[in-house]
Structure formats: C-alpha cells, structure tokens
Amino acid sequence: MPPAPNDPTSASPAPSGTPPHASVLPREVRAFLALRPGQTFVDATLGAGGHSLLLLPDLAPGGRLIGLDVDPAAQQIARARLEPEAQRLGVALVFVQRNFAELPAVLDELGGAAPHGILADLGVSSMQFDTPARGFSFQHDAPLDMRMDPALPHTGADLLAELGEAEIADLLYLHGGERGSRRIARAIVYEREAGRAVKTTGQLEALVRRALRVRGHQRIHPATRTFQALRIAVNREMDVLARFLEAAPERLAPGGTLAVISFHSGEDRLAKQRFKALHKTGRFRMVEKSVVQPGDDEARANPRSRSAKLRGLRRASDA
Template sequence: MTDDAASRHTPVLLQRCLDLLEPALAAEGAVMVDSTLGMGGHTEGVLRAFPHVRVVGLDRDPQALELAGRRLAPFGDRFTPVHAIYDEIGDVLARLGIAQVQGVLMDLGVSSLQLDEVDRGFSYAQDAPLDMRMDATAGLTAAEVVNTYDERELARILRVYGEERFAARIARNIVRARAAAPLTRTGELVDLLRASIPAATRKTGGHPAKRTFQALRIEVNGELEVLERAVPASIETLAVGGRIVVEAYQSLEDRIVKRAFAAGATSSAPPDLPVEPETHAPYLRLVTRGAEEADEAELARNPRSQSVRLRAAERIRPTPDHMRGPQPGRRAA
C-alpha cells in the first residue's frame, strides 16, 4: 500500500466546493469541519486556498486518518484529525472547545481508499473477504449480514438500500447457498448475483453486483441512519453566515440531504397565516439551485464524479427552538 494519499485520490468537484465555501471561510479564525476526511483531498484544498482556516477532519476509518495525517502534516496545528463518525460532530467540537464553525463539508459514500484496498471487500471487481466495514476495527461485517439475516430482511435491505429489482430472488438464493456453506468471499457473492439476475438485465443494467454491494455496505455501516442524524447536527454547528456543502452519490443519500435543507429553507408557519411570525422564518438559504452535477471536464479528470449530486446551504439565522431536534452529535437513546 502506498502512503502517497495525494496520488491515490482526486477529490470530487474540489474547486466548486472551495467556491461555495469561500464566503463563509473568509473571516480570520474560521473553522471548517471535513466530516468525511478520507485521504484528505478536500481538506488539503481548503488549507491551501484559505491560509487562515483551521480544519477539523472526522473519519471512522483509522487507516484513512493515518494516511490523511501524513498528507496534511505540513499544515501543522491548522489540521486536527479525529476518529469519529460524522453524526458525532457536536460532541467532537464540544471536546475541542469549538462553539460554532463557519463551514461543514461532507463527501458521502465509500472512499477511494476503501474501494482501492482489495481486502476491505467493498469492490465487486476483485475477490476478497466479505467485510465492507468503514471502520475495520468494529461492527458487523457483510459476511455476518448475508449469513445470519433471514430471507425477508435480506430482501428488504436489497430492495430499499440497493433499489434492486430482483431483491426477493437474490435473498432466496443467498439463503439457499449458505445452507450448504457460509458465504465468506466477495467472489462467491458476485457469482451468485450473476446467476440470480436475468441475462437480458445483465446486458443493460450495469454490473449485476453493484446494487447488492451498495445495499450491504449501507447496512453494515448504518450509513443512512447516520446521515439522517448528521445533516441536522451539522447545521446546528454552523454560525450565522456559515455554509454546509454535501456531495452525495446515490438517490437515497441525496434525498436525505435535500429534505434537511428544505426543512431549514422553508417557513414553518401555517400557510393560512396572514403574517409570518419571525420565529417561523427560514433559518437556511439554499446556495445551489437543486443538485449540481459534474461537467464534462470534471468527468474527464475524475471518473468517480459521475454520480455526484452536490448541494449547499447557508445559515441565515439561528434555528428556532421548535425546529430543533436532539442536541447535535448526541444520538437518541
């Protein structure tokens, strides 16, 4: 494994992210949280573009933190790495003594590091252990999911998280196969998926394992549940004038981000009131018009930007008390 994180990772839509964050990060002493540090490409871009900014980088993957830490060491104490999941943002900032931040950046989904490290089991292109944990030191593996979940629950995960048309058939075949021997390798699962999906669909529907691998990864890492907590928690850490930029790579993620931004950018007053009470006025302003996609130049430079959907919002006032959820970073009991 090479330690050169810069050569292994091209950050998606970096310049666009910098442009969107610039108004919020212009002030002296500005702080940004990179909630999904990965190999540090976006953070390096921010630290170079804004010499006065401090970045707190969160990642649940110790390997990513180690690689990014080496990459970003030249920036000294302007960069603070933290081993944490991004729904813990409020707790992390409280521990660091930071009351509010001027920027939050979230680059969702599986990282380049995780895709490229064969033994992590994220890729369906090479045989590896069925793992898929973003934090390889803790939690449920994909092998445990496919070998212990009942058929109905497997089908639900594949249908909801993978948007897989043949979820019921695949779940049935998984249960049948594991009765003979546990499924422990990605190659075994890919062969099963190829046999489960009709030949006509395989010709036009992309790789037959893509949707199932996405679904298992989301289940193993609790990605959507974490994101549901993380977006509102991140908004609550923003100072007035602060901005949040989120890059999502599939519709389920983007829907959660869109919903959270819309809630903040829409009046909470009943529609029939003649005058909007100040306490019900929006507390966010949408900075992007819908979700932005990569242009041809970005696609040529970085093929992994193909499915990106970027959204940004700016805090324009504090969140009204009646719109606040749980305290940022704190999970419900």
C-alpha cells in the same frame, strides 16, 4: 432507488500516479464554503484529505481544520498529506477518528467550536474501494468485509449469515433498488442452509449472477446494486447521515455553510428534504436552488465523479 450507473462500486480502479482519491467538484465545493483566514472548517469525511488540502490556503493564516473519518487508514493518509502544508500555512489541524453522526459531541469536546464550514463527501474512498482486503469490490475475491470503520461489529458476511431472507431482500431493494432482491435473498439463504454461507466478494458476485440468470455483457455489472446496498447496510449509512443532517446545521457559526456531496439517490433525498425544511424556517438558505453536478470535463477525467451531487445550506448571519 436505483444506484447511479457509475456508483463507485461499479467503477474501475484509478490509474496509478494520480492522488489516492480524486476529490469531486473541487472548485464548486470551495466556492460554496467560501472560507476565510482564521475560520474553523470541519471536514466530516476526511478520506485522502484531498478537499481539505484544497481548502487549507483559504483558512490561512490562523484557521483550524477539524478532520473526521471513521477509518484509521484514511486518517493516516490524510495526516501525512495535510501536516506539512498546514504547518507552512499556519493552520491548526485536529484529527478525530469518529463517525460524523457524533459531530455535536466532537465539537463540544473541542470547547464548543462553531465551524464556518462543514463538508460531508459521502460514501467510500477510492483507497477503500481499491484495497481488495476491505471487501468493497467484486473486482477482486476477498473476505466480504465492507466496514469503513473496522471497529463495527458486523461485516457484510456477518449480515448475510444473520439476517432473515425477507430482511436481506428488503435491504437490497431499499438501498440498491435491486429488482431481483427476492431471488438474490432466496439464493443467499439457500446456500447458507446448505452449509455454503457467502463469505467472500467473489462468492457473492457469482451468486448474484446465477440468481439473476445474467448472460453476456451488461452496461452495469449485475452485482453493483447488491454490493452498494450491503455496504450501506453494514455502515448504517442512511441512519448516520440522517443524524448528521439533523444536528450539523445548528452547529454552524452564523453565515457558515454545510456542503454535502452524495452518490446515491436516497442520500441526496435526505439532504434535499432537510435543507428544504430548514430553508423554510428563514434561519437558513440553500446556497443553490438546484443540485450541482460535475461537468463533462470532470466526468471524463474522473468517471467516479459522474453520479456526484452537491448541495449546500448557509446559516443566516443573524441566526
């Protein structure tokens, strides 16, 4: 499962003066969701609120936007960007700091809302990635944290301190497609047993370079796959996505659409398999048969968008 060459974990920071996170495939997402005034929309991965900001006018007047994010910092940024615009347009906002795997419970707590649109734009935001203290990037030396939700019990450093060598190798291969997974895992455990456990992004980056015996410039940084894999494990990204994909389609209002943007082949596979299975029931259909990806202009303007893949699933209006 190779990571895309431009997985966000390998990209360079966005230039200053741009929004805190450049939303990917904005026109395509808007067309997929086709929201109408008065409808309810769930942004399951609020981030900087960029997609939500774009979709607010479609819900006006009288609509409702429910924004989920596990990261309180993202919630704060999105709230500041969305509130003035929502007030001006007459759209109600509900912010919920929860994991999208818990969407059914969140909707029940909100009185059984049936959304007309749900968007999940997976992975980390540029704000998270570019904040050294969050520990997602090997571009800065910082504690190896990697939690999107700061309340999660285990950081990246904790996992490397606690897991066995085979478990570390498996997670690097499974989530990062790292062919040198065994060598890296062996080096992590060797250092740990010598009293030099990996605790920072800089230590992990240097260890991967040594373990893979990398010399000279590489097109993709040699630590990209390791960092991506560890982040996915810390945040249990595959598990929560599977739970979300199981439940979210059934919660759509008739005619409602679920849109998923992924940046990792494993995530895209989960969405594709689930959507295909539901398409076969006749109660849902795929919005587009094949996956939608950014065009050259968007990829040039926002290199982090290059590996994005959009899929949509629409509930039949009589289902």
